[in-house]
Amino acid sequence: MSSNNTSQIAAASALGRLSPVANAPSLESIVAAATQLVPLLREQGQQTEINRRLSEEMSRRFEEAGFYRLMQPARYGGYEYGFTAMMDLISEIGRGCASSAWAAALGVIHNWLLALFPEQAQDDVWGPTPNALMCGSYAPVTMAEPTEGGWLIQGKWKFASNVDNSQWAVLGVQFPPAEKGAPPGAGFVVVPRREWTIEDDWFVAGQAGTGSKTVVIGKPSFVPAHRRLLFPEAASGKAPGTAVNTNPVYTIPFLAAMPVCLASPLLGAAQGAIDVFVDMCGSRVTRGGAGGGGNRLSGFSHVQSRLAGAAAAVDAARLVLDRDTSEVEHTVSAGNAISVDKRIRNRRGHAYSAKLCHGAIQDLFTTVGASGLTLDQPIQRIWRDGNMIAQHITLNWDAVSTMAGQQMLGLEPKGAY
Incomplete structure (x- = not known):
């Protein structure tokens, strides 16, 4: 080079x-x-x-x-x-x-x-609260009803992470077609806390601390027309907000980079697993059994190999995410559009990075033995959290890799990009 x-x-x-x-x-x-x-x-x-x-x-x-x-x-x-x-x-x-x-x-x-x-x-x-926080649930699970000046919405939106600390919610909604015979259009609306309640239903095996509970709007709630953003607008690079927010970062199509926010916690968790694993291996002495008694865990070759493999996987995941995301930022800064090929390449990178990090955590967890299973040990929680994140449909390798393979074979890619 x-x-x-x-x-x-x-x-x-x-x-x-x-x-x-x-x-x-x-x-x-x-x-x-x-x-x-x-x-x-x-x-x-x-x-x-x-x-x-x-x-x-x-x-x-x-x-x-x-x-x-x-x-x-x-x-x-x-x-x-x-x-x-x-x-x-x-x-x-x-x-x-x-x-x-x-x-x-x-x-x-x-x-x-x-x-x-x-x-x-x-x-x-x-305007009134510059530090306001927003939770979100993107699936357009309900149909908005047109009314003067905007829309009426009602329903339940699951998996709204960090809902307890949020003052607003970004919710996915279906909108009636503008023309007869056309399909409905999907988009986002923003709704203030006074219009919704929280259904405390987040009881899960991993990522429990995200507080991803359900937002409930129990009766028709008015949303002004200006609080709507259609999905195609978010994907276009020319959303309404770019008229006032001129930084190129706001012209990046929604799915070309947004999934990085979901892959990054897993990237950090995998590095955290490495940190914890190194600490455990440095202090742990075997009690007996197949490994014999009184031996430091750090002295076993398979432990050393698993650690090196995990570090390489995390390094590779970070490099892929950094390359793809940097290229998006560079492209829009130059005033150019993100091609479909690059969008799908990036989606592949998001999911494959998650796969690498998930695998790294799995390898380390299976090496620490019974001492890593107690609930006060971070590595078992990292293992459960990592499994949970890897199941997210945005990062799910089976779903995303199929779409990427379809694109490579000249078929119509089926998925979100």
């Missing part, structure tokens, strides 16, 4: 990690704040799981550190960093607690998503 190509790649990689906002804190300082929280997040991981939510105190710490402002528009006090910066931050939080990282990731990404809505919707949310 020539030095010129190397410098071009370095420049592309740096785009999303540089804030265009005067006096914004450096990414290094923001990530350093996350690093300082890792021991506390790990220490509180079991209690976070028992509580089934991110605590108000930890959410406040995230807010004070500026995490939620990472991708928020500058005119509301945000820093306008890109998706690569988000990956750096969320994966670092994930080293301490995957559930907490997931909750933080959704808080960050919804501030980016709201920036795609019409200006009035942004003012509704951030």
Whole structure:
């Protein structure tokens, strides 16, 4: 590789990690704040799981550190960093607690998503409360009813992560077709906390601390027309919000980079598993059985090999995510569109990175033995959290790889890209 190509790649990689906002804190300082929280997040991981939510105190710490402002528009006090910066931050939080990282990731990404809505919707949310948080449930599970000035919606939306700490909800809705005989159109609406209640139904084997409960709107609720963003608008790179938020980061098509926010907690969790594994192997001495008694776990060759393999998998996952996401940021910064080939290539990268991290966690967990099974051991929680994240349909390898293979074979790709 020539030095010129190397410098071009370095420049592309740096785009999303540089804030265009005067006096914004450096990414290094923001990530350093996350690093300082890792021991506390790990220490509180079991209690976070028992509580089934991110605590108000930890959410406040995230807010004070500026995490939620990472991708928020500058005119509301945000820093306008890109998706690569988000990956750096969320994966670092994930080293301490995957559930907490997931909750933080959704808080960050919804501030980016709201920036795609019409200006009035942004003012509704951030005008009175610039630090307002939003949960979200994207599946368009209900049909909106047209009414004067907007829409009426009613229903239940599951899996709204970090709902307990949120003042607004981003909800998926179907809209009646504009023309007779046309199919309905799907999109998002934003709804304030006073219009919905929380159904406490999040009882799960992994990622329990995300608080991904159900948003309930029990009677028809009015949503002004300006609080709607259609799915095609979010995917177009020319959403209504780009008229006022001119940073190219807001022209990135929704699925070309957004799934990075879901892969990043798993990336961090896998690194956290490595950290915990190294600590366990350094101190643990075998009690007997097949391995004999009095031997350090770190002295076994299969332990050494599993650790090296896990580290290589996490390294590879990070490189894939960084390459794909950096390229998206570089492309839109140059004023170019993201092709379908690149969108699907990126979706493949999101899912394969998750597969690599999931495999790394699995390999380490199967090596630590019975000592890793107690509920106060972080590695068993990382294992359960990692399995949960890898099952998410956005990262599910079977679903995404099929779509990628269809594209490579010249078939119509069936999936979300």
